[in-house]
Amino acid sequence: MRINRLAAATAFAATLALTVGACGGGSSSSGGGDNSSPKTLTYWASNQGTSLENDKQVLEPELRKFEQQTGIKVKLEVVPWSDLLxxxxxxxxxxxxxxxxxxxNTWSASLQATGALLPFDDATFAKIGGKxxxxxxxxxxxxxxxxxxxAVPLYSMAYGLYYNKKAFAAAGIANPPATWDELVADGQKLTKDGKYGLAIEGGNVSENVHHAFALGQQHGTGWFDAAGRPAFDSPEAVGAVKQYVDFIAKDKIAAPGNAEYANNQSVTDFATGKAAMxxxxxxGANLTSHGxxxxxxxxAPIPVPAGATGTKATTxxxxGINLAVFRNTKNLDGALQFVKxxxxxxxxxxxxxxxGSIPPVKAAQADPAFATPELKALSDVLATSARPLPQVANESQFETLVGTAVKNLLAGAAAGKPVTDDTVKAELTKAQQQMPAN
Structure with missing residues (x-):
C-alpha cells in the first residue's frame, strides 16, 4: 500500500506543460480496449495488495458484483505504483x-491542473451520494x-507511532512518548546491545517528505507561501528537516544503515526486534506478515512539541488513495455509477x-472491523491531527525534491558528515532552485 513516486514525479514538470493544453477531445480507452459501449468501463487500479495478482483476486469479484447490479462490465488493469503516474x-x-x-491523493492538485480529470462539483457529488x-x-x-x-477518497491511511510493548517494559518505560523530547529520551534508553530505539526509511523519498511535511507543520511552515511559491529553506523548514536527520546525526537513536533503507526494511527491523519504535x-498487516x-x-500518535496546538499539533x-474519472470518458453516467x-x-x-486501510466514508467506519486498537488510533489521527500535503500544481516535484534533499542529508549523517542549520539550508535551497515556476 506504500506509494513510491520518485521515478514518475521526476518527469512530471515537463509532461505537465504538455498536458494542460492537450487533454481535450473524446477517445476510446488506451488502458483496456474500446470503451465506446455504455455497457463497458475501463478501470486502472493501483497496487494495494501483496501483488498485482492479489489485487485482481480482491477486485474481480467486486467488479462482477457491480456488473450484476448495473449491467456494466468493468475491464480491470492493476498498475504498479512505479508506473502509475x-x-x-x-x-x-x-x-x-x-x-x-x-x-x-497527494497527486490530486497536480493532476487537477492538467484539466484531464472530471471535477466533482455539488451536482456530481449528489450523483454518488453526497459530499x-x-x-x-x-x-x-x-x-x-x-x-x-x-477525485473522491477511496482508501485512507494515517501515520502512527508503533512501539514494541515488551521492549518498553524491559526498559522501564510505562507509556509511549507524547513529545519529541520524550521520544529521544526513550529512544536513547532503548538503543543498546546492537538494537535501536527508532527505525526510519531514509532512502525512501516518499517517506522522507511525509515526515518533513508533518514536522514542518509542527515548526510552523506549510512549505509553500500564501501565493503558492516554495519556501523550502525557511528557518522553520530547516528546523523540521534537521530534527529528522538528527535521529541519526545527533540523537543516534536510529541506525546509520537506516539512511539506505528504501524497501520497507524499517518495518522488518521493527517486526524482528531490531528497533523498538x-x-x-x-x-499492522505488514508487521504480522513478518511474524x-x-x-x-x-x-500511539506521533509526538508533537510540548504544548503544541492547532497545525503545530499535526501528527x-x-x-490514501483517491478515485478519479477521466474527463474524456464516453460513459460518464456509468463511470459515476462505478464511483458511487x-x-x-x-x-x-x-x-x-x-x-487494512481506513474507510474515508464516515458511515463505513462504524463497522466493528475498524475498531481494532490499531485502526481506531489511526482513525483518530486522521480525524483530528492529520493535514493534507500542499494542494498545489507542482506538489509532485515538491515531494521528489524535498524528499531527495532529506535522503542526501541522512546519507551524509550516516557517513559522519556534520549536520548543521547551514548544511540543511544549503540542501533545501538547492531543492527550491530546482522547482519549476507555477
Missing amino acids: NRILAATASGQGPDVLNIG DRFLPATIASAGAAGKDPA LMWQSA MNPDDFAV SMVA FMTGDDEQKQLNKTY
Missing part, C-alpha cells in the same frame, strides 16, 4: 485514458483549495477491511 500523464497528454482510475459522506480531511486532499475536487502508515505477534505492539499527512458503488458503505467496508 507516468501512465496517467501519458493518458492526459494523448487524451486517451481509462474511464476511472486510482491516484495517490458530506466523506471525512473532511480526506476531501481536503482531493484537489486545490477553492476548486471542486478532482517505527513511524508508519497502517503497518510479529499483534499483542506485542501498540500504536500525520492525510495519506466503490464509495458505497458496503464496498468501503469490504475493500478497506481487505487492505
Whole structure:
C-alpha cells in the first residue's frame, strides 16, 4: 500500500506543460480496449495488495458484483505504483485514458491542473451520494483549495507511532512518548546491545517528505507561501528537516544503515526486534506478515512539541488513495455509477477491511472491523491531527525534491558528515532552485 513516486514525479514538470493544453477531445480507452459501449468501463487500479495478482483476486469479484447490479462490465488493469503516474500523464497528454482510475491523493492538485480529470462539483457529488459522506480531511486532499475536487477518497491511511510493548517494559518505560523530547529520551534508553530505539526509511523519498511535511507543520511552515511559491529553506523548514536527520546525526537513536533503507526494511527491523519504535502508515498487516505477534505492539500518535496546538499539533499527512474519472470518458453516467458503488458503505467496508486501510466514508467506519486498537488510533489521527500535503500544481516535484534533499542529508549523517542549520539550508535551497515556476 506504500506509494513510491520518485521515478514518475521526476518527469512530471515537463509532461505537465504538455498536458494542460492537450487533454481535450473524446477517445476510446488506451488502458483496456474500446470503451465506446455504455455497457463497458475501463478501470486502472493501483497496487494495494501483496501483488498485482492479489489485487485482481480482491477486485474481480467486486467488479462482477457491480456488473450484476448495473449491467456494466468493468475491464480491470492493476498498475504498479512505479508506473502509475507516468501512465496517467501519458493518458492526459494523448487524451486517451481509462474511464476511472486510482491516484495517490497527494497527486490530486497536480493532476487537477492538467484539466484531464472530471471535477466533482455539488451536482456530481449528489450523483454518488453526497459530499458530506466523506471525512473532511480526506476531501481536503482531493484537489486545490477553492476548486471542486478532482477525485473522491477511496482508501485512507494515517501515520502512527508503533512501539514494541515488551521492549518498553524491559526498559522501564510505562507509556509511549507524547513529545519529541520524550521520544529521544526513550529512544536513547532503548538503543543498546546492537538494537535501536527508532527505525526510519531514509532512502525512501516518499517517506522522507511525509515526515518533513508533518514536522514542518509542527515548526510552523506549510512549505509553500500564501501565493503558492516554495519556501523550502525557511528557518522553520530547516528546523523540521534537521530534527529528522538528527535521529541519526545527533540523537543516534536510529541506525546509520537506516539512511539506505528504501524497501520497507524499517518495518522488518521493527517486526524482528531490531528497533523498538517505527513511524508508519497502517503497518499492522505488514508487521504480522513478518511474524510479529499483534499483542506485542501498540500504536500511539506521533509526538508533537510540548504544548503544541492547532497545525503545530499535526501528527500525520492525510495519506490514501483517491478515485478519479477521466474527463474524456464516453460513459460518464456509468463511470459515476462505478464511483458511487466503490464509495458505497458496503464496498468501503469490504475493500478497506481487505487492505487494512481506513474507510474515508464516515458511515463505513462504524463497522466493528475498524475498531481494532490499531485502526481506531489511526482513525483518530486522521480525524483530528492529520493535514493534507500542499494542494498545489507542482506538489509532485515538491515531494521528489524535498524528499531527495532529506535522503542526501541522512546519507551524509550516516557517513559522519556534520549536520548543521547551514548544511540543511544549503540542501533545501538547492531543492527550491530546482522547482519549476507555477
